[in-house]
Amino acid sequence: MMEKLSENIMDKVSIDFLRDQVLKNAYGNDDTPIAQLDPRVLLLWYLFFALVPWFLNDVVVLMGMFVLTAITTRLARVAPLVLFVFALGVFSQTGYMFVASLLFGGDMSTLAPLLVLTLKVATVSLASITVFSGLDPDKLSNGLLWFGCPERLSFSISFAYRILPILMEEMQNILLSYRMRGRAPEHDTFGGKVRWVIYQVKTIVQSFYPLMLNTAKRSRTTVEALELKGYRYAATNMKVLKIKLSSLHAGRREAVFAFVSAAWVACCFACPAALEVLL
Amino acid sequence: MSTYAERGATQSQKLMVFVLSMSLYGLATLISELIPSVQIGIVELSVEFFLFIPLTLAMLFDPLSAALGAATGELVFSEIMLGQFGGLGELEKFLTVTIGVYIAGLMVRDPRNAKQVAIAAITGPAIQLAMSAVVDIVKVQVAVDDFEAVAGLPESVFATEGFAFLNDLCFSGILFCLLPTLFLVPRLYGKIEPLLGCKPRTPENDAAPTLSGRVIAWSAVGFIVAIVVACVSKAGFSIIEWEAEWAESQIAIFTGIGVAAVVALIVAFWARRSAQLRNA
Structure with a gap:
């Protein structure tokens, strides 16, 4: 069981x-x-x-x-x-x-x-x-950008969500190929268990060697693509920011959300006093 | 600028190192966050487990970009993506990781020298662990008013923090920072640099600043900021309570003024920022 x-x-x-x-x-x-x-x-x-x-x-x-x-x-x-x-x-x-x-x-x-x-x-x-x-990660990074957060942080957020699935898949492939080539030690006895843990940790450390090389290639491609679009200059240019952030719009829906939250919190603060009056 | 570029560290290469370090360390911390920490006896395999990744990168490339990338990666992947963002408290981790990795990277002048790499690979984590231990001790001191008065408390705090520091350094530090770094640095040296389009680091073409008084001074400033931030995030409420004592009768008025001031600040900022963007 x-x-x-x-x-x-x-x-x-x-x-x-x-x-x-x-x-x-x-x-x-x-x-x-x-x-x-x-x-x-x-x-x-x-x-x-x-x-x-x-x-x-x-x-x-x-x-x-x-x-x-x-x-x-x-x-x-x-x-x-x-x-x-x-x-x-x-x-x-x-x-x-x-x-x-x-x-x-x-x-x-x-x-x-x-x-x-x-x-x-x-x-x-x-x-x-x-x-x-x-x-949505893109919305989140736009919001942070609007508040004047460093462009690198908002770039990191959008990039992280895109790169993560690829990286995870790649890491899994590398780990599996290591596992196929190697032979895990028996882990019935205590000594075997220790050897098994050492083997697993060694596999993970070793699999970062190909992963680092592959990711280096990928990050060069990413940065070169960004450079082609003039990323480093665009990040600080107000005109580019204006175009980028023009999708943000706060309207009635946001007002309702803010009002409901504020009313709820006010009720919570008023509740103990109201209970005192009633009892 | 041109001499700097010839030495193999242009702005775009720095950005590449940043992205590389961010994605690898971020992935590692995300996985270690999702999988509960494994405990073998008193040895805990935790996040320090993966510190060898930024350490290796900081030794092979520009140390500052690698250090900042690692700290950002941890923040974005394991805190923001999982919705575990703790606000001010995260800044302390960000600063200690950056300082530890940066100093370790600066200590290495020649990545082919195994002795240098070994010393740096154990000093970096040691600095990071020592700083977080001190932050923890100061946090307890601030949170408990009569720290010295409670019998046995100072001794027990120092003992537990000191023991945790030594335990982490001896087991996690040696097994998961020193040995993997010694394994990876010589193997990656000369292979990974061409992929980013730069020359391998040698003592002659080193563009990184030496480990000077200025670097140490800035690290100390960062460390102090980390302590202050940790204390504020931990003991913020006690400061407010202290303020409330002398204003007890007018507390409602003061709360009202405070709320109004905050709202006014937000509205003013909003209007200013919108105008800025409209006029661009």
Whole structure:
């Protein structure tokens, strides 16, 4: 039973699966309500939700903000793998602390401060998942460019999404060809297990040798193509920026989004006071 | 400029090194982010595992481009693409990785000299690990008010951080930075440079600056910025609370003024930027 389960998990976590998930995350959700918003408004929205939760200590307000970011993440239709990594990250930051405090004789009273911390971390990360995973990479880099971020950063973002699937496939091919040529040591005994790990690590390090040479060729092609288009001069020229950023448009949809978010947050802040009056 | 170009480091070649280092290190960190870190006893195979890639590139090419490329690659591939962008906290990692790789690349004058490569390949990670350990210690000191008053806390923080540093350096540093770099640098030397259209690095044609006082001073400045940023991102709320104490009665007014100021700033920036682009 256990063997079958681990086999099942290993089947799922192959490089193909990772590639599919990353690609799906980048390009698979153009039609969501979040992806259609203006990147500038979303970046400002992110700035608010990345900073403000750290300054708050009220569970009700934090809970309200968490619900809002959870809804936007749902709307952005983020790939499951990203959510899994998020859950793992939140647990490893605060969850294990609770387990540890239980082991050392703590009780449920330790839960409250940990809940506040967990809510803060979760809200901030969900906001970043919404913005950075929900948006098309080109839109995201245009938005950053508009705010005056260095051109190299926005170029890196667009380039990364395009080059990643190719690189992953190439790395997998190289790894597989190494595996076909070599023979992995038996790993039944402890010594064999150690030898097996050393063998795997050696294979990965060695496969970076052809990968580096291939990528060097590719990056020369990329840069030469960019030079042909006058990339280095265009990046700092206002006229080029104007043409490039003319697709950005903030209209009624963005206003509604901003208003709903602001109203929700205001309600969260007003809620504790309102409860006090009522009770 | 022409003499600089003859030495084999034009702007476009620097961009090529940047792109190369960014994509390779980015891919490596993305994979190591997705696969939970493997722990064998006390040895942890984590991100430092892949630091040999930028180290090798920094020794063979222009060190600054390779270092910046690696830090950007990590930021873009494993933080932004996975939506794990933590804001200010990421800047600390960016700076420490850049400084560590850059200094390691500057230490090598001749990539064919195995001794130089070995010393640089262990010093680079050591600098990076030491800086992040110091940042962690300072973070705890700032976050806990009476750091010295809590019995045993300073000792335990120094002990755990020191132990983690030594553990990382001895196992990850030697196994995953020193040995792979020693394996890759001689093999790639003379083969990878023609692919980018430049000459192999030798002591005679070296265009990189020597490891001078200026480089060290700038590294120190970067390190201090990293500490400050880490503290602000960790303890930002305590600063605000301290401000709120003297304004307790007028807290609502101050909040209102703050919100209005932020909104006004955003609107002003938006209008200015739009006008700038329209008039271009």
